[in-house]
Every structure is written in structure tokens, then in C-alpha cells.
Amino acid sequence: MSDTRAYARTLERLKKAGLRPTRQRLALGKLLFEGGHRHVTAEQLHSEAAKNQARVSLATVYNTLHQFTEAGLMREVVVEAGRSYFDTNIDDHHHFFHVDTGELQDISGSDVMVTAMPSMPMGTALDRVDVIIRVRSAA
Amino acid sequence: MSDTRAYARTLERLKKAGLRPTRQRLALGKLLFEGGHRHVTAEQLHSEAAKNQARVSLATVYNTLHQFTEAGLMREVVVEAGRSYFDTNIDDHHHFFHVDTGELQDISGSDVMVTAMPSMPMGTALDRVDVIIRVRSAA
DNA sequence: TCTTTAATTGGAAAAATTCTAAAGGGCTTG
DNA sequence: CAAGCCCTTTAGAATTTTTCCAATTAAAGA
Numbered sequence: 001m002s003d004t005r006a007y008a009r010t011l012e013r014l015k016k017a018g019l020r021p022t023r024q025r026l027a028l029g030k031l032l033f034e035g036g037h038r039h040v041t042a043e044q045l046h047s048e049a050a051k052n053q054a055r056v057s058l059a060t061v062y063n064t065l066h067q068f069t070e071a072g073l074m075r076e077v078v079v080e081a082g083r084s085y086f087d088t089n090i091d092d093h094h095h096f097f098h099v100d101t102g103e104l105q106d107i108s109g110s111d112v113m114v115t116a117m118p119s120m121p122m123g124t125a126l127d128r129v130d131v132i133i134r135v136r137s138a139a
Numbered sequence: 140m141s142d143t144r145a146y147a148r149t150l151e152r153l154k155k156a157g158l159r160p161t162r163q164r165l166a167l168g169k170l171l172f173e174g175g176h177r178h179v180t181a182e183q184l185h186s187e188a189a190k191n192q193a194r195v196s197l198a199t200v201y202n203t204l205h206q207f208t209e210a211g212l213m214r215e216v217v218v219e220a221g222r223s224y225f226d227t228n229i230d231d232h233h234h235f236f237h238v239d240t241g242e243l244q245d246i247s248g249s250d251v252m253v254t255a256m257p258s259m260p261m262g263t264a265l266d267r268v269d270v271i272i273r274v275r276s277a278a
Numbered sequence: 279t280c281t282t283t284a285a286t287t288g289g290a291a292a293a294a295t296t297c298t299a300a301a302g303g304g305c306t307t308g
Numbered sequence: 309c310a311a312g313c314c315c316t317t318t319a320g321a322a323t324t325t326t327t328c329c330a331a332t333t334a335a336a337g338a
Contacts, residue, residue: 016171135263
């Protein structure tokens with residue numbers, strides 16, 4: 001896919017989400033939404049941007065990831081103390097988390113079924129159910 | 140319950156776990172395991188210890204929480220970017236997480252059922268399944 | 279195009295956690 | 309019960325992760 005077309009797609013995406021198509025967002029969006037789904041940390045995305053000649057500060061990477069998340073373009077997945085992953089897959093799904101390697105792996109929503117949901121606490125409404133299956137390297 | 144008995148219980152717990160019963164561990168253990176189950180952050184426990192005339196450095200609180208967790212006396216629960224909770228309830232159970240308040244609330248293991256488990260990725264073994272039900276304040 | 283207005287950016291600061299090297303304290307052995 | 313081994317604690321600094329806010333930049337209207 002040509003660079004121009006990649007940017008055009010990202011541009012479209014940003015417009016739909018009501019986000020200004022700035023240079024930084026276009027660059028990060030291109031990295032995130034090109035090719036298949038991804039699990040990235042802010043730090044990873046930041047250094048990846050640097051490698052691609054895109055000068056973007058780490059703070060902007062955080063801002064952008066949060067804005068994309070708020071706009072429903074991504075999901076935030078928290079599995080480890082002091083580290084957030086951002087997932088470009090926004091379909092209903094869950095995760096394997098490799099305790100030893102820190103890797104995340106998607107589990108299609110249909111492969112996990114949560115039954116017997118308890119009732120919500122008073123005055124609250126359901127936001128989302130996260131299932132994280134922690135695995136470690138077999139002995 | 141008398142202080143003496145409280146310490147005796149914690150002492151027993153530490154011995155079983157193979158942890159030296161130091162002054163600091165006894166003080167923190169007493170705070171953690173007295174009364175009902177608790178969800179605490181390192182910072183919370185640290186200031187609580189200070190209020191109870193127990194001089195314990197923040198680094199030691201972190202060390203102790205991790206040691207207790209490794210010894211199976213507690214569980215670490217990660218729900219928010221940049222913050223870890225430690226849970227004194229080690230029974231099979233899951234959590235409600237209040238997105239707005241940051242509060243955690245236990246769900247008994249029998250109230251949530253995860254079925255249709257996918258097979259583990261190659262070369263991995265199951266460690267644990269975490270279910271976090273995110274709720275927000277009702278409109 | 280120019281101006282106004284509001285969103286965006288990134289350096290700096292804050293918050294959370296870990297590291298380090300020196301001092302302290304349990305526990306075993308003699 | 310003293311000596312010594314070695315695990316623990318500690319304070320401070322370093323590191324890592326995340327957020328704040330003043331300067332900048334983009335969008336909209338004239």
C-alpha cells in the first residue's frame with residue numbers, strides 16, 4: 001500500500017472520530033493501523049516513530065493513545081504493574097498474558113464465555129468485562 | 140483480639156511461608172491480615188503503618204508486599220495504569236473495578252463462571268484466570 | 279488572507295516503582 | 309551465649325511511567 005493511501009485512510013479515521021488530523025496523529029495512526037492488529041506500549045510506539053523519522057514527544061504518544069482510546073479506535077489493556085498496553089483490536093475479545101515474556105495475545109470473544117454474571121453493585125452500570133488468562137512457560 | 144494474639148498469628152503465618160519474622164513484617168502483616176480482607180496500594184499501607192507508630196520505609200513496604208505475594212499470602216491485582224493493588228484475599232475470586240472511583244470489590248469465585256476455555260498457547264501452562272468487571276457510576 | 283478561538287504539543291514535573299550500598303538484625307553453630 | 313553468616317532494612321537516588329500546563333498550531337469565520 002502506498003504511503004499516500006495509508007495516510008488517506010488514517011485521515012478518514014481521524015475525521016470520523018472528530019480528532020484533528022495533525023502531523024503527529026497521522027504518523028502514529030499510520031504506524032498503529034497499518035497491517036494487522038497490534039499491542040503496543042507508549043514507549044514502544046515512541047521509539048518506533050523515531051525510527052520512522054517522525055519527531056513526536058513521548059507525552060504526545062500518551063496523549064494520542066488516550067485520545068484514540070477515548071474515541072473508540074483502540075482499547076487499553078492493563079496487565080502488569082507500571083505498564084499499559086494499547087490494543088488496536090476493538091472487537092469483543094480477551095487476552096492471554098505471558099507472565100514470563102510480558103507478551104499479550106488475543107483470544108477471540110467467542111472462545112471465552114463468562115456466565116453467571118453477578119449483579120452490578122448499587123448505582124453502577126456495566127462498562128466492560130476483561131478476562132485475562134495468565135500463562136507461564138511450561139516447565 | 141489482643142495485640143499479642145494478633146502478632147502470634149502473623150508470626151505463624153510468616154514462619155509457614157519461610158519468611159523471617161522481622162519487626163517490619165510483623166507490623167505490616169498485622170495491618171494486612173487483621174480483620175477482613177483488604178485491597179491496598181503500597182502508598183496506602185505505608186501511610187497506615189506510619190499512623191500506627193511503625194517506622195517502615197516505602198521501599199520495605201514494596202519489598203514486603205512482593206514477598207508476601209510470592210509466598211502466596213496475597214495476590215496482586217492490576218487494573219489501572221500506573222497503580223497496583225494488593226489483595227489479602229487469596230481464595231478463588233474475581234473483581235469489580237469502579238472506573239470512576241478506583242475502588243475494587245471482590246466477587247466470589249462461584250459467582251462468575253468462565254467456560255469454553257481456549258487451549259493454552261504452545262509451550263505454556265495456565266497460571267491464573269483474572270476476570271475484571273469494569274463498572275461506572277450509573278447516569 | 280487575517281484574526282480569533284480552541285485544540286494540540288512537548289518540556290518539565292509528578293507519581294510510582296526499583297535499585298544500591300551501607301547498616302542492622304535473626305538464627306545457627308561452636 | 310558469643311560470633312559470624314547472611315538475609316533484611318533503609319534512605320536516597322535513579323528509573324520508569326504518566327500527567328501537567330504554557331507555548332504553539334490548526335480550524336473556522338470575517
